[in-house]
Amino acid sequence: MTATQNPQNGITEEAILQALRTVQEPELHQDLVTLNMVRDITIRGKEVGFTIMLTTPACPLRSRMEQESIEAVKRLVPGVETVNVRFDATVRADSRIAGKLNIDVKNIIAVASGKGGVGKSTVSTNLAVSLALEGAQVGVLDADIYGPNIPIMFGLSGKPRIEQNKMVPLEAYGVKVISMGFLMPEGEAVVWRGPMLHKAIQQLFTDVRWGSLDYLIVDLPPGTGDAQLSLAQSVPLTGGIIVTTPQAVAISDARRGATAFKRLEVPILGVIENMAGEIFGMGGGEEAARQMGVEFLGRIELDPRIREGGDAGKPIVIDAPDSAAAQQFRTLARLVAARISVMTLLPDPELRIL
Numbered sequence: 001m002t003a004t005q006n007p008q009n010g011i012t013e014e015a016i017l018q019a020l021r022t023v024q025e026p027e028l029h030q031d032l033v034t035l036n037m038v039r040d041i042t043i044r045g046k047e048v049g050f051t052i053m054l055t056t057p058a059c060p061l062r063s064r065m066e067q068e069s070i071e072a073v074k075r076l077v078p079g080v081e082t083v084n085v086r087f088d089a090t091v092r093a094d095s096r097i098a099g100k101l102n103i104d105v106k107n108i109i110a111v112a113s114g115k116g117g118v119g120k121s122t123v124s125t126n127l128a129v130s131l132a133l134e135g136a137q138v139g140v141l142d143a144d145i146y147g148p149n150i151p152i153m154f155g156l157s158g159k160p161r162i163e164q165n166k167m168v169p170l171e172a173y174g175v176k177v178i179s180m181g182f183l184m185p186e187g188e189a190v191v192w193r194g195p196m197l198h199k200a201i202q203q204l205f206t207d208v209r210w211g212s213l214d215y216l217i218v219d220l221p222p223g224t225g226d227a228q229l230s231l232a233q234s235v236p237l238t239g240g241i242i243v244t245t246p247q248a249v250a251i252s253d254a255r256r257g258a259t260a261f262k263r264l265e266v267p268i269l270g271v272i273e274n275m276a277g278e279i280f281g282m283g284g285g286e287e288a289a290r291q292m293g294v295e296f297l298g299r300i301e302l303d304p305r306i307r308e309g310g311d312a313g314k315p316i317v318i319d320a321p322d323s324a325a326a327q328q329f330r331t332l333a334r335l336v337a338a339r340i341s342v343m344t345l346l347p348d349p350e351l352r353i354l
């Protein structure tokens with residue numbers, strides 16, 4: 001930590017840190033100094049500055065922290081006239097992943113649904129692109145062996161290059177993408193079962209040049225069968241997200257999904273209700289989350305532009321960034337990132353399992 005002390009006017013690094021001890025990180029419920037988030041304090045006359053190191057670039061509460069920090073320093077350190085707050089971010093790594101997989105991925109998030117067609121791939125895609133738009137390093141692993149349509153949603157086609165025996169992910173909108181579809185012979189339906197499936201899924205994690213990733217989003221096949229089991233056994237998952245639609249049938253499927261995650265000891269980040277609106281109604285996802293005792297992460301409304309953009313390889317957060325649905329995806333991404341930073345802070349991973 002560098003600091004220019006200015007003892008003449010009583011403004012010291014220690015006094016600034018003392019003031020910042022009164023500012024809480026709103027999600028983590030501890031102060032900025034205890035969480036080691038304050039860096040590079042500078043003091044020039046009556047002007048002080050420092051960097052707050054966020055645990056995710058997608059932090060939804062940064063303006064609140066900025067305001068509270070400025071107020072605290074001005075109030076508690078006499079003589080300070082100007083406070084410049086800078087932000088930087090390092091995403092914390094999930095301790096369950098570090099060292100277990102031979103890849104540099106900090107967090108692995110699985111997106112699941114009890115049944116097909118509820119918008120799981122749409123959520124995976126827009127969530128990934130939203131996190132990348134916030135400045136995070138993001139990858140998507142399309143493990144949906146029944147309908148690997150992530151490449152279409154990203155507008156990607158062709159096979160990945162092989163470099164030194166590893167696949168190089170294709171890339172769009174700042175997101176690295178690998179799909180089970182790339183491994184399947186074209187036009188052939190492959191029945192992946194048991195050990196074959198297990199091996200194929202594991203390869204998508206370890207035999208790919210992911211580079212450094214903050215978040216790897218895994219689009220699971222719908223349902224709660226072989227593939228999900230295999231995945232949860234092959235790799236440590238930071239958390240799972242369950243996508244549902246507002247209808248009752250979808251909700252009971254979602255509940256099955258939650259039960260499967262719990263059995264596999266995968267922490268549940270929460271439930272997303274997709275396609276909410278006049279046709280399907282709304283509120284079902286929230287009710288399902290309540291019944292399951294997990295967090296409700298939000299609602300994405302039904303918008304034909306989501307389907308059109310998906311088919312054309314242009315996620316709505318890029319194609320119609322000002323639309324309500326795009327804003328809902330952006331908010332969702334910030335919330336998921338915040339939930340993960342809280343989770344990775346917990347000392348005992350067992351505590352995370354709801």
Ligand SMILES: Nc1ncnc2c1ncn2[C@@H]1O[C@H](COP(=O)(O)OP(=O)(O)OP(=O)(O)O)[C@@H](O)[C@H]1O
Pocket residue numbers: 113115116117118119120121122123144147149222274275276300301302303304305306307308310311
């Ligand atoms: N909120 C929405 N509004 C309008 N259309 C949507 C919305 N969400 C998803 N869709 C459309 O619904 C269809 C199914 O979505 P998607 O492929 O994401 O579902 P899925 O659950 O991944 O399905 P699968 O089980 O086939 O993998 C797609 O055509 C998609 O564009």
